[in-house]
Amino acid sequence: MRFQRLGDRGREIPVVLDAAGRAWDLRPLTADIDGAFLADDGPAGTADALELGLLPELDTTGLRVGAPVSRPGNLICIGLNYSDHAAETGAEPPREPVVFLKATNTIVGPDDTVLLPRTSSKTDYEVELAVIVGKTARYLATPEDAAGVIAGYAISDDVSERDFQHERGGQWTKGKSCETFNPLGPWLVTADEAGDPQSLGLRLAVNGQPRQDGSTKNMLFGVDHVLWYLSQFMVLEPGDVVNTGTPAGVAFGANDFPYLSEGDEVTVSIDGLGSQRHRVGRA
Numbered sequence: 001m002r003f004q005r006l007g008d009r010g011r012e013i014p015v016v017l018d019a020a021g022r023a024w025d026l027r028p029l030t031a032d033i034d035g036a037f038l039a040d041d042g043p044a045g046t047a048d049a050l051e052l053g054l055l056p057e058l059d060t061t062g063l064r065v066g067a068p069v070s071r072p073g074n075l076i077c078i079g080l081n082y083s084d085h086a087a088e089t090g091a092e093p094p095r096e097p098v099v100f101l102k103a104t105n106t107i108v109g110p111d112d113t114v115l116l117p118r119t120s121s122k123t124d125y126e127v128e129l130a131v132i133v134g135k136t137a138r139y140l141a142t143p144e145d146a147a148g149v150i151a152g153y154a155i156s157d158d159v160s161e162r163d164f165q166h167e168r169g170g171q172w173t174k175g176k177s178c179e180t181f182n183p184l185g186p187w188l189v190t191a192d193e194a195g196d197p198q199s200l201g202l203r204l205a206v207n208g209q210p211r212q213d214g215s216t217k218n219m220l221f222g223v224d225h226v227l228w229y230l231s232q233f234m235v236l237e238p239g240d241v242v243n244t245g246t247p248a249g250v251a252f253g254a255n256d257f258p259y260l261s262e263g264d265e266v267t268v269s270i271d272g273l274g275s276q277r278h279r280v281g282r283a
Contacts, residue, residue, distance in 0.1 A: 001043055002187040003033050005066040012066040015058055016046050017187070024055040033188065034070040035239025038134040038151045043190050066109045068154055068188035069132055074240040075102045075182065076230060077158060079172065081220050081245025088253030097221045097229050103177035110185035110276035114159055115283040116262060117178045122162035123260045126246035127204040127212050127268045129197065130156035131223055132188050137236035146227035149236065152190040153197060155270045156243045157183045162252045179283065184241065186274045197223045200271045202247060206264055211257055214247025
């Protein structure tokens with residue numbers, strides 16, 4: 001299934017999309033697509049409600065697309081998780097996942113404007129597969145156990161200000177947590193529909209120019225390993241979002257790509273998860 005949240009920011013309506021792309025209002029079942037909905041087997045209840053005709057159809061004309069999950073407790077990121085990206089930045093491939101946190105209020109809709117910070121000079125883009133946690137994960141015994149705690153997947157653009165990240169004390173969180181720095185969506189695609197998370201193509205372009213074109217098969221640490229690993233150090237809760245790293249092609253890499261500028265248009269897509277299109281503005 002594909003879940004979505006539509007409407008003005010802070011007032012989004014939760015919906016589920018059918019195979020024809022029609023949106024069905026979830027408010028008879030839940031006020032929002034959040035951790036409580038996911039933990040309470042909300043997707044299973046949604047399937048039953050759809051089959052019984054209990055959900056009204058929603059006219060989506062003119063409605064903004066919001067992030068597909070509301071108020072995650074954590075936004076956790078994995079750095080340098082593709083060998084080609086590590087190579088282009090001059091870093092050695094890590095022996096264990098590189099973990100950092102990003103402020104959760106960076107999350108915006110997939111087509112919302114991304115704002116350059118007032119003192120930015122090197123704002124970058126990163127297409128990433130985002131994992132949405134559906135069950136509490138605490139000390140998972142094996143990576144194979146991770147599949148049971150995944151609600152689904154979404155597209156994430158892990159926008160990064162490289163000057164803040166690398167040249168202002170070396171603090172990654174500081175370079176990753178500026179407002180609007182994590183467009184998410186358009187959909188939360190349930191794990192059963194998304195298929196193998198290690199065989200998805202990822203692409204990003206700026207003003208129509210291809211920048212990133214990779215595949216999740218090239219992750220150094222796969223999705224299951226990442227969630228198992230994180231659960232050894234922190235408790236993952238329903239609704240949490242995990243960004244799993246980006247392939248080569250970022251502006252910070254060993255190429256001639258410029259950083260983002262005001263007025264740029266960024267398009268992002270992942271196989272089976274939809275696409276984003278956001279403009280770059282100025283804070």
